[in-house]
Amino acid sequence: MEYDFRRNRFEGTVFAQFSMEHAVLGRWFTEELGSDETQINHILTQIVSLQAGTNMHWRHIGDELTIDMDTEQVRVFASVIASEEEHELQESMSLYDAESESFCGLEDFESVLKSWLVFIKQK
Numbered sequence: 001m002e003y004d005f006r007r008n009r010f011e012g013t014v015f016a017q018f019s020m021e022h023a024v025l026g027r028w029f030t031e032e033l034g035s036d037e038t039q040i041n042h043i044l045t046q047i048v049s050l051q052a053g054t055n056m057h058w059r060h061i062g063d064e065l066t067i068d069m070d071t072e073q074v075r076v077f078a079s080v081i082a083s084e085e086e087h088e089l090q091e092s093m094s095l096y097d098a099e100s101e102s103f104c105g106l107e108d109f110e111s112v113l114k115s116w117l118v119f120i121k122q123k
Helices: 020-033 037-052 079-086 106-121
Strands: 003-008 013-018 057-061 065-070 073-078 101-105
Touching: 003 020, 003 106, 013 020, 013 106, 020 037, 020 065, 020 073, 020 101, 020 106, 037 057, 037 065, 037 106, 065 106, 073 079, 073 106, 101 106
Parallel strands: none
Antiparallel strands: 003 013, 057 065, 065 073, 073 101
16 A cells, blocks of 8 residues: 655645555545544554454544444445445446545554654644
């Protein structure tokens, strides 16, 4: 999984860009997570809980994207997919997968999340 973090020094914003097959992760880091250290630390706590076997599943539904974690993998997907699963769309109306859904291992995600935390703390 390739990624790059960038900062717009004029506006003070941060954004993440991931390889094509993980593009939705970039959106999630940029739009849903941003520089919210409290949320980042909460997610890291959930990861520790999953790794310890205290919890088996954790989900957070954001404004546009949802993160779903279990003991092995992380799924980030457009919240519209959940409604699409409930109301099957015509084949011609299906979403482009890489822009709407991505999977990665829990350990890989934890590593990226920790890197993001270090990045946003740099001013």
